[in-house]
Structures are given as C-alpha cells and as structure tokens.
Amino acid sequence: MDASKTSSTTETSSPAGRFAAGADPVKREQIVDGAKRVFMQKGFDAASMNDITREAGVSKGTIYVYFDNKEDLFIAMVERERAAFLASLRTVLNDNDDVETGLRAFGIKFLEHLTDEKIVNAMRIVLGVRERMPDLCARFFRGPQNLRGVLQDFLTRHVEAGTLVIDDIDLASGQFLDLASGSFFKFRLFGTMPEAPPRPQIERVIHGAIQVFMAAYGAKKADPPSE
Structure with missing residues (x-):
C-alpha cells in the first residue's frame, strides 16, 4: 500500500457515527466528481492527482485512501456514469x-x-x-x-x-x-x-x-x- 494512504488523520479511524477509512460514499463521490471535471478539462495524460485533489477539495492523504492512482479514478468515473x-x-x-x-x-x-x-x-x-x-x-x-x-x-x-x-x-x-x-x-x-x-x-x-x-x-x- 502507498504510504500516503496511511497519512490521512480524518478517515483512518471509525468511531461511532463515522465511516471507516475509504468507506464514506459521499466523500468518494466528491472525489470522483472532482476527477471528472479535471479529466474532461485536461484529458487523461495532463491530469494529475494534485489537480484532482484541488478540484475535489480534499487532502492528498484522503484521496489515496480511496484510490491508488488516476487510472483507478478514471475507471471509477467511467463505471459510475x-x-x-x-x-x-x-x-x-x-x-x-x-x-x-x-x-x-x-x-x-x-x-x-x-x-x-x-x-x-x-x-x-x-x-x-x-x-x-x-x-x-x-x-x-x-x-x-x-x-x-x-x-x-x-x-x-x-x-x-x-x-x-x-x-x-x-x-x-x-x-x-x-x-x-x-x-x-x-x-x-x-x-x-x-x-x-x-x-x-x-x-x-x-x-x-x-x-x-x-x-x-x-x-x-x-x-x-x-x-
């Protein structure tokens, strides 16, 4: 696993009323929405995880909790649509x-x-x-x-x-x-x-x-x- 996947302090624990790491569907949709906008604007090659992080409004640690790389994000976007x-x-x-x-x-x-x-x-x-x-x-x-x-x-x-x-x-x-x-x-x-x-x-x-x-x-x- 990418070391950055363990860096998020907001989603790696699951006390009562909170989702476990990578399990919040709203957060996942937020990330995929941001990725979709970036891919449509820049194309696959020019898009970066930093671009997607900024567009989705999440930390870099959080994005890697949900997705390994931009290939995973692109497929998630396609499969959702x-x-x-x-x-x-x-x-x-x-x-x-x-x-x-x-x-x-x-x-x-x-x-x-x-x-x-x-x-x-x-x-x-x-x-x-x-x-x-x-x-x-x-x-x-x-x-x-x-x-x-x-x-x-x-x-x-x-x-x-x-x-x-x-x-x-x-x-x-x-x-x-x-x-x-x-x-x-x-x-x-x-x-x-x-x-x-x-x-x-x-x-x-x-x-x-x-x-x-x-x-x-x-x-x-x-x-x-x-x-």
Whole structure:
C-alpha cells in the first residue's frame, strides 16, 4: 500500500457515527466528481492527482485512501456514469411493453448518449492511451455492466412472448446497436461532426434501424385462411 494512504488523520479511524477509512460514499463521490471535471478539462495524460485533489477539495492523504492512482479514478468515473446510463435504459425498456416503442425509446436515448460531447471526449481520452495502457482500455470497453446485456434481456422477453423470432440474441442485440449508432458516432469521434446531431436526425436513424430489425426478427403474422 502507498504510504500516503496511511497519512490521512480524518478517515483512518471509525468511531461511532463515522465511516471507516475509504468507506464514506459521499466523500468518494466528491472525489470522483472532482476527477471528472479535471479529466474532461485536461484529458487523461495532463491530469494529475494534485489537480484532482484541488478540484475535489480534499487532502492528498484522503484521496489515496480511496484510490491508488488516476487510472483507478478514471475507471471509477467511467463505471459510475455507465451504471447510471444503463439504469436509465433498463427503466426505458421496462416501461414499454410494445417491442417497437421500447426499441425506439432505447435507441434514441442510446444515440443521444453516444454522440454527447462528454462521452465523445471520454472515448478520445481512452483511445489516446490505448497503446501505453491496454488494461485501462480493456476495463473501459468491457465494464462489469454491459449495454448489450440490457438490450438482450428486453429481446429475450419478446422472444418468449412470441413478438420476436431470434435464434442468436447476442448477435441480434449487437446488430441493433450497430444500426442505431448509424454513422454519427464515427463522425463525432473523428471530429467531422462538431456537434451532436439534432433530434429529428436521431429519430430518422432509429426509425430506419427498427424497420430493418423488425423485418429480420419480427414475428410474421399468419396469412388469413383462404376462402
């Protein structure tokens, strides 16, 4: 353990009514909030633990009680944002029983998130260090909570209900995400689209994605009996 982890006099003991070292969720969120602001302003390489300490308003000893280094802080920031986003997508899908309505709400929220400036900047940060820090990139893209898994649960429910016919749900979920992203994400990532697409363009892409997806996987209605 880093020696600085033992230097904090404010969080290394746990008398009645106080958290043990590194266990205060409010303090942890305060640190991650500060780190997020620094990373978004300076990028990963230029950010320092001193910068984050100042921005979060905590002592250096305190920050090392919670996190070993800025890599840990970056992953904590990413995983927090991802967890909140996935929770919102689960809610969207759970609130919509109709398959096309659910896919539309999911797709719009997904594409708005994917093209948001903060998300694009985070992707650029990770890609910028991918050769020096492959483990960081792997943790970023293969987090414990998976976007595809959220969609798979929804598709599975509709397969069981008979509204979809899908043999490979993992493949189908990836196909819908690819269709829903359109070309917008690549344009945003590489700077050829300086701002996020307007809502009508997003809706147009998602509408087309649903049409293609349902043509492939929608349950076919039986023909009426011939007279």
